[in-house]
Amino acid sequence: MAHKDLPHSFKLLTIWLLVFLVLFLGFKAWERERESSRFKLAGEAIVLTRSGDGHFHWPGRVGGIEVDFLVDTGATATALPQALAERAGLTPLGAVRTQTAAGAARGFIARADIALEGGVRADKLTVTVLPDLAAPLLGMDVLGRLHFSQKPGELRIEPKQ
Incomplete structure (x- = not known):
């Protein structure tokens, strides 16, 4: 049986x-x-839709490495996790001490070529590299070069005229 x-x-x-x-x-x-579908091109505009974590993400590259930047309008400078900076071959240019949402942090500054989906580039951008940063943050040093507007769940980014 x-x-x-x-x-x-x-x-x-x-x-x-x-x-x-x-x-x-x-x-x-x-x-x-x-x-x-969180990233769309609408003519010259780039439209980012808020993700499930409540943030806007913008896909791009640091050097030749694909990354998913967290758009951070509260950050003065673009910041990268140290592991990503090492994979991208960034060279430390000097030590830095900075204030983050989690408190004071030590890291270093470096120069990086940033390429974002939609054709936005920032070559030889001075970035802050932090050892305990969870994700790359896209700061106002890049965002300030663009015009952006927000409505519920959507961030629209366009070149400054």
Whole structure:
């Protein structure tokens, strides 16, 4: 009797695994679509949609490394995590002590070539590199060169005229 139950149980298990796999792949496709739809080009304007974490994210590159910048209008300067700066081959130019939302922090300054989706560039930008920073922050040193306006859930960025 046990031998006849095994193939039936195996069939049920296989069906459930396939259902789970289809649901998982569907969720991943939906998640990928949602992530990519947070950045749109509308003529010369770049439109960022607020993400699930409550922030605006702007995809870009530091050197040749893809990054997801957190748009931080409260930050004076663009800041990078030290691990990212090391991967991008940035050279420390000097020590820096700065105030962050989490308190005082020590790091170094460096120059980086920043390229953002939509054609925005900041070459040889002086950036702050901090060892405990969780994500790259795009500060007003870049954002101040642009015109941006905000409405609920959306940040619209355009070149200054």
